[in-house]
Amino acid sequence: MNAFDQYEVWFVTGAQLLYGGDAVVAVDGHSTEMVNGLNASGKLPVKVVYKGTANSSKEVEAVFKAANNDEKCIGVITWMHTFSPAKMWIHGLQQLKKPLLHLHTQFNKEIPWDTMDMDFMNLNQSAHGDREFGHICTRMRIRRKVVVGYWQDEATQHKIAVWMRVCAAWADSQDMLIIRFGDQMNNVAVTDGDKVEAEVRMGYHVDYCPVSELMEYHDQVKDEDVKALVDEYFQLYDTDIQNDGRTNEYQTVWNAAKAELALRAILKAKGAKGFTTNFDDLGQTDGSHFDQIPGLASQRLMAEGYGFGAEGDWKSAALYRMVWVMNQGLKGGCSFLEDYTLNFDGENSAILQAHMLEVCPLIAAKKPRLEVHFLGIGIRKSQTARLVFTSKTGAGCTATVVDLGNRFRLIVNDVECIEPKPLPKLPVASALWIPQPNFEVGAGAWILAGGTHHSCFSYDLTAEYWEDYAEIAGIEMVHINKDTTTEAFKKELRMNEVYYMLNKALC
Ligand code: MN
Secondary structure, eight states, X not given: OOTTTTOEEEEEEEOOSTTOHHHHHHHHHHHHXXXXXXXXXXXXXXXXXXXXXXXXXXXXXHHHHHHHHOTTEEEEEEEESSOOOGGGGHHHHHHOOSOEEEEEOOSSSSOOTTTOOHHHHHHSOHHHHHHHHHHHHHHXXXXXXXXXXXXXSHHHHHHHHHHHHHHHHHHHHTTOEEEXXXXXXXXOOTTOOOHHXXXXXXXXXXXXXXXXXXXXXXXXXXXXXXXXXXXXXXHHSBOSXXXXXXXXXXXXXXXXXXXHHHHHHHHHHHTOSEEEOOTTOOBOTTSSBOSSOOHHHHHHHHHHTOEEEGGGOHHHHHHHHHHHHHTTTOSSOEEEEEEEEEEOOGGGOEEEEEOSSOOOGGGBSSOOEEEEEEEOOSSSOEEEEEEEOBBXXXXXXXXXXXXXXXXXXXXXXXXXXXXXXXXXXXXXXXXXXXXXXXXXXXXXXHHHTTOOSEEEEESSOOHHHHHHHHHHHTOEEEEEOTTOOHHHHHHHHHHHHHHHHHOGGGO
């Protein structure tokens, strides 16, 4: 697990001096052992750094301020080994800007029934101290994750690991630039929204870049670099196209490689982590231009970790980048996807997920095929290259963010990817899934929640990741899962409407 080497999570143990210096020394020793144990478990993707005991208001404030200012620190875990009067946490919590996880655990697993005396109980009273700390967090409306469990248990460590991945994506998105090549697709509502509020709430910044500027990079791409990339394609993917430089298909692949190099170059130059494209804005016909949307480039850049949203969908581009970051080192893969066509088939009724071209090969069941076909959408209808594959089958989770005018809503749906039938006349990458709890209720709830036709999917992430993300960002989340009923879901949407209207701090 090296993906998050640049990050740390700090561990701060609450105590006080009431029980004497010896008690604090013991607390410190136990904490060190626990942090070492957590790091040695191999279950945590981010290194935990023990920052000592906090025994006073001044010490709490000092360590939280330091956490705010430390670039490597992406979150803080607190644990009250003994009783830690919570008024001493007020000033620190007022300052803390990093995500917070409150770990309710205990150094010893079981009560030492035969030997336990009053000294032992005073020292090991997280049952007591963690409630005091929890109270002040709740009283101060501090958003945090509360994890309850023995620190050596895998289930406890997994909950911390999930939160750590979300913290990494959160940290990454606080320095995220999304570039829009062209504008939104005209008249589309759901992919648009308030970019100012998105930056305030979720951290990422969205800029516009005229396609003419992208074409300056396109003009500078060297033929030998294109040739090298084309050769790489032929090594990586199955294809019937000949790598001989003679056919029209080869030329189309060449154009796709050139587009990829131009996009990567401008994204690097701008320090961008994601981008959007628009099929109606591909450069001037009488000047430098793309022959069609750079679909193959988008597929490959997504796999590299660049956020991507089609038709100017900057919210999906930012969300996909976060999904990719959270997914680092996990096996299943992730992609931007789009609800395209329904298949009514009783209990197996499902939604075909595809896009014109832009599906990430990280979710492919088998080695993708490189193909060239006609694409008759957009300003420049022509032959274009793409990777064709079908997704793996199995359970996953998909998510989207919509702007409701007074707030952002994160909509999460558990889905089951099933085996599609062959699509000989539809040479694009695709997945076929049944939304949980079933097609009728799942799709209905998604539509009631105002969800997009675009979403960011992963086989590895679960709703727990999204819950942690929504908590950190302070945005609404609704989760459509195996237990969802239309009646209860509608009630939740109505209750949330009131909650967010009253809770102006979150709107
Ligand atoms: Mn679309």
